[in-house]
Amino acid sequence: MSRFDPADLRSEATLADRDHETMTVEAPFTGDEFATLPLGDERDVETAFDAAREAQGAWEARDPAERADILLEFHDLLFEESGPLLDLMVEESGKARRHGYEELLDAALCARHYAYRAEGYLADESRKSPMPGLVDVEVNYRAKGVVGVISPWNYPLTLAVSDAVAALLAGNTVVLKPAEQTTYTALAALRLLREAGLPRDVFHVVPGTGPDVGESLVANSDYLCFTGSGATGSIVAAQAGEHLIDCSLELGGKNPAVVFPDADLDKAVRGLIRGCFTNAGQLCIAVERLYVHEDVRAEFTEKFVAAAERLDARAGDDWGVEMGSLVSADQLEKVSSHVEDARDAGAEVLTGGEALPEVGPYFYAPTVLTDVTGEADLHDQETFGPVVSVYGFEDTDEVVARANDSEYGLNASVWSGDAERGREVARRIDCGTANVNEAYAPAFIAHDAPMGGMGDSGVGRRHGPDGFYRFTEPQTLATQERGEIDAPPGVPYKWYAAAMKRLLKAVRDVPGIR
Numbered sequence: 468m469s470r471f472d473p474a475d476l477r478s479e480a481t482l483a484d485r486d487h488e489t490m491t492v493e494a495p496f497t498g499d500e501f502a503t504l505p506l507g508d509e510r511d512v513e514t515a516f517d518a519a520r521e522a523q524g525a526w527e528a529r530d531p532a533e534r535a536d537i538l539l540e541f542h543d544l545l546f547e548e549s550g551p552l553l554d555l556m557v558e559e560s561g562k563a564r565r566h567g568y569e570e571l572l573d574a575a576l577c578a579r580h581y582a583y584r585a586e587g588y589l590a591d592e593s594r595k596s597p598m599p600g601l602v603d604v605e606v607n608y609r610a611k612g613v614v615g616v617i618s619p620w621n622y623p624l625t626l627a628v629s630d631a632v633a634a635l636l637a638g639n640t641v642v643l644k645p646a647e648q649t650t651y652t653a654l655a656a657l658r659l660l661r662e663a664g665l666p667r668d669v670f671h672v673v674p675g676t677g678p679d680v681g682e683s684l685v686a687n688s689d690y691l692c693f694t695g696s697g698a699t700g701s702i703v704a705a706q707a708g709e710h711l712i713d714c715s716l717e718l719g720g721k722n723p724a725v726v727f728p729d730a731d732l733d734k735a736v737r738g739l740i741r742g743c744f745t746n747a748g749q750l751c752i753a754v755e756r757l758y759v760h761e762d763v764r765a766e767f768t769e770k771f772v773a774a775a776e777r778l779d780a781r782a783g784d785d786w787g788v789e790m791g792s793l794v795s796a797d798q799l800e801k802v803s804s805h806v807e808d809a810r811d812a813g814a815e816v817l818t819g820g821e822a823l824p825e826v827g828p829y830f831y832a833p834t835v836l837t838d839v840t841g842e843a844d845l846h847d848q849e850t851f852g853p854v855v856s857v858y859g860f861e862d863t864d865e866v867v868a869r870a871n872d873s874e875y876g877l878n879a880s881v882w883s884g885d886a887e888r889g890r891e892v893a894r895r896i897d898c899g900t901a902n903v904n905e906a907y908a909p910a911f912i913a914h915d916a917p918m919g920g921m922g923d924s925g926v927g928r929r930h931g932p933d934g935f936y937r938f939t940e941p942q943t944l945a946t947q948e949r950g951e952i953d954a955p956p957g958v959p960y961k962w963y964a965a966a967m968k969r970l971l972k973a974v975r976d977v978p979g980i981r
């Protein structure tokens with residue numbers, strides 16, 4: 468039996484003691500049954516929250532260094548168990564092994580990052596006093612309580628655990644609902660966390676559908692993290708609002724890349740092939756709009772199309788596979804219809820533009836389009852597949868305006884031989900993460916810096932201090948050490964007000980007071 472056999476992994480899930488309905492999970496490479504998944508409902512969510520709430524106080528009371536040790540052990544276990552874990556991820560999600568490895572790296576590095584910083588983040592902070600010498604001000608941080616996480620199928624490991632890791636290190640307990648398609652990867656990660664020393668009731672996974680489990684998960688959470696589609700994100704945010712809890716939402720993107728004529732074109736081609744086709748384009752920060760300066764458009768496009776055609780897209784679990792399958796028949800239908808619609812609206816398909824049934828039931832060819840018009844759905848809407856549109860541009864202001872002509876604002880990429888010029892342009896693009904001379908990875912794995920979206924791409928940020936403090940309740944603690952906030956006894960208020968006026972005007976610019 469494999470280390471992460473689905474039937475055996477079910478024991479890691481939190482399901483109340485009764486019979487559960489099940490659904491069949493398909494292996495995307497073949498369309499055959501991969502496993503059955505028991506489906507929980509609000510009774511299972513209640514069970515998980517009762518246990519998580521009970522465990523939270525003791526977990527928060529632990530020395531933060533002890534919590535960090537567990538997460539560092541998790542970091543090591545991810546690498547030690549990477550073979551069977553990647554086998555499971557490839558089979559369950561249909562992704563290429565190397566793309567599974569990228570998310571394993573991200574999960575491990577995110578755990579390490581927060582393990583080394585959580586104690587410092589949680590330390591009491593002294594803040595500027597409103598009345599130096601009279602009042603002392605500090606801020607202390609406590610955990611929110613029980614954090615709910617709803618995660619998607621495209622990055623089933625890192626998007627299931629990385630938010631949770633920061634929440635756990637801040638002293639919260641966690642209840643996670645992974646996407647139905649990829650629940651077993653989340654359960655495998657949970658097994659490794661428990662083997663690393665995480666007490667069982669500190670982290671629960673409740674399998675089930677979005678409406679059945681998601682709604683009660685939001686209703687019971689003290690904070691909610693959601694990653695997924697904009698449509699579901701706004702339902703979840705409305706429910707969070709109803710329950711007066713805060714949430715962060717990481718949603719879709721229609722991410723632009725801009726290639727200037729002084730860019731190293733071969734490097735840009737390699738990087739943008741990764742940027743467009745990693746995980747078969749099922750990546751919220753993938754590039755879907757490619758703006759190439761007219762001086763190099765023909766040369767770039769020829770090289771890019773040739774590289775897309777060379778991609779080794781195949782249903783295999785070896786490291787050589789460069790692009791895997793789409794996750795499901797629904798996803799294949801969505802991607803195919805986007806491309807057909809663009810074709811009908813006048814787009815030219817430079818390569819791809821078709822499913823690859825001889826490779827696997829849900830494979831779609833790496834696709835490059837040109838002459839995409841504003842009437843095509845994929846001009847503005849996210850495709851979430853291996854499809855990119857190439858547009859020409861001549862002028863920097865024009866390309867910035869076109870990059871910003873989107874409801875989304877998640878990620879952007881700028882390619883130039885002059886990194887400072889690249890940074891200047893990137894700063895003008897409305898997006899939460901921007902990369903110069905790479906597509907998406909450097910900003911995403913910069914765990915010390917915030918990651919998230921502007922506009923319809925989301926609310927809030929993961930990673931960095933912002934991604935940690937969202938899981939805390941800050942308390943401002945002020946101590947009146949001398950005097951009172953009033954006129955001294957016996958002094959008429961009128962005199963006090965006049966004296967304050969003179970004093971405050973005199974000290975307005977004094978360092979240490981201002």
Ligand code: ADP
Binds near residue numbers: 644677678697
């Ligand atoms: P997709 O359409 O690509 O599956 P979703 O945004 O619907 O993307 O899914 C992301 C996550 O949200 C999944 O875990 C899914 O089960 C969950 N989900 C779907 N509908 C709801 C809902 N009404 N409430 C809460 N979670 C939901």
